[in-house]
Amino acid sequence: MAIPLTVIGGFLGAGKTTLLNDLLAQDTGLRFAVVVNDFGDLAVDGDLLSAHGGDTVTLANGCICCTMGDDLLLAMMNLVRRPDPPEHILVEASGVADPRPIADIAVLHPGLIRDAVVVLADSELVEETAADQYVGDTVRRQLAAADLVILNKCDLLDDNDQNKVHHWVAGQAPNAAIVKARRARVPAEILFGAAMRLPASAAGHSRGHEDAFRVVSITLPRSLDESTFLAFAANLPKSVLRAKGIIRLRDRPGQWVFQLVGRRHELSPAENSPPENHLVFLGTPEMPGEAALRALLEVALRD
């Protein structure tokens, strides 16, 4: 099984480490690996170490943290080669790195699948940094590469300023869905789209994130028309951050995995999945509710 790879990008101070620390402290039910530049600010508590090998530590919950040293590619290939490979890999790109070539590794490597490029932006500072003489173009390039932008530290801005920066980021990141956050807190599913539980994800609000996110789960009564369904996917509002499903298509046998992150979506054949026909949507509070999404899907379900 190929391992999904998510790249976490964003300029220095945007909240990448906070996000990873938050994630490592949660019980996500997933044995994932985090690849970082260095353990510096990562809360890799000594007590948590259950094994230690070179610059890799295995945490008590089975998650792996490793440093990339001077060679990210080697570090990733070593992870894939492990006898107990992780179920998902998150790479924390350096603050000046372009996340796109890192995500490309997953396209090239048969042991990996490109999941998403998630870029954090400091909502207070991002516009200023993007105008900087030396690093401005780097910041703009990072945003342009994003499938999802986490607009972090929103609590530091009033509504008006939040809207302004949201609008500006939307212009810089035309392919991305944007999610507001404070202290880089987002549901783990945002980062682990490919590993989102199905169909167990309960509809309603995402756990621990009260009003900030919305989850809609829809069981489909019959097969979908492929082209109409893909048109539906392409036209989903940007308030849909992620979607995943195992579906049946009218003119193609078998079951299909549907994945959507930001503006990107794809269909691939499902292997060994239970006989179901189901979609889950994860989005911001503005995301259409179940009834509205069902209505949008109706065309694709028509005979």
Place this chain on the structure above:
Amino acid sequence: MTETVIYAARKIITMNSYQAEASHVAVRDGRILGVGALDDLTGWGDYRLDDRFGGKVLMPGFVEGHCHLMEGSIWRYHYVGFHSRTGPDGVVHEGLTSIEAVVDKLSRVEAAMPDGDAPLVAWGFDPIYFAGRRMDMNDMEKVSKTRPVVILHSNLHILNASRAVMVSANITADTNVEGIAKDAAGQPTGELQEMAAKYMALETIGLDYYTETAEKLALDNFGRIASQTGVTTATDLFNTAPEDAVRNLVAWTAQDDFRFRIVPAFGGASVPAAQGVARVAELIKLNNDKLRFGIVKLVTDGSIQGMTGRMKWPGYYNGLPNGVWNTGPDQLEGMVQAYHDAGLQVYIHTNADEASEVAINAIEAVLACSPRRDHRHTLQHCQMADESQFRRMAALGIGVNLFSNHIYYWGDEHRAKTMGPDRAKRVNAARTAERLGVPFAIHSDAPVTPLGPLFTAWCAVNRLTASGYTLGPNERISAASALQAITIGAAYSMKMDKEVGSIEVGKRADFAVLEDDPTVVAPEILRDVPVWGTVLGGHVFPARDGD
């Protein structure tokens, strides 16, 4: 008491200001006991007169301030460069001046290989000389239809893969990844760049590609090339110092037949700075007379011809977007501060002019915070710096090590594509550095270009490109200055000028033994002065066995 040997030579060029030339040099305990006429030296007591260099010219052993040990390991692969290059065994590998010639050579190599799917790896390829024609999978199929074949380009950031490799890696027209060259019909040609190239090298060649530079064979190869080119001290300019490689270096440099002094620069960004400081302190304790840890290397931008250099306005002449930072301005300053505060010397890789500006800014800020005289922090490559940057460097005590070989190998490319005719004139501006009093050295970056300080000096003196164009004649320096740069200038840049870089009493008996006098030959043929071999700490190493 150990023996004193007095070498007689046709001429000794000392690079020592109080006595520029001499006929004899006395050596005791691997060090220079005295220089002058024979009469000036006999007063030290019993001696043996050695006149094997009676017809030859001695210079201080050349110091290569920016190269890599990979120059030794890469000869495990087959050389297919445009320019002739001498291998460690002394065999001249003729330049291959067409794609057909490359295919022809590799076909012969392939035919001699045992059957099976062991990869055939070649290096040094450079299609910029082939008038726009690129190598593709159809060319490579003539080498073998089944065996994986990989050709690394001379810059090591691009490679060509054969169809067998591309198919097994499942790279098709639909593979949507940056760095996969595609033809007009959208099909991959087999040429891969940057991350895609690196991935393929690692997949096909395996880990050896990265890890064997500190092996005995690689070091021996490097040593032989050093003897052929007159080099007695060389850097390894990016070393993450893994334990086993360090152990090897310590053991082998202690042997008498080890042919050069090696100065590995620690990759300062490979670990957090506090850890790096501690690691370098440990490494320094392992130093011996042929192994010298203590320099830290940091990297700002990428490469100019790879379109990853960070350029100031107006940017790339061909309109491509600006390059990438490996280390951004803020982090760079933090790292320089940490290593500087630990009393270490920092080399900063900067190719294009925005990168040199950021590096100068970082050092300026660090010096404002922690003033230190004679730090000798040095910008490496610094290929595009303008006069205002050199003035700041002079004011801040920053040295420079210029990539003069680039003028020849990529000067035409810089004129046509990267910098344009105007800025290309100031590429590797040695005369400006000299005029403004910036201490400078010049280098090859081997294996990116061949090791060979006399060739590097020739580049700085003549500024001729491969097509024969004189690029920025005002930046030419004299042969005398260039010879300084490859000896005492480079020694100064690595804080080894009290030990090597000139033929002077008390210094190590390191000599380049030449067949002719580079101070009197026409500057146009400086690169052609034959090298007989070297002397290192009094041990004689002929370039060719049997001499």
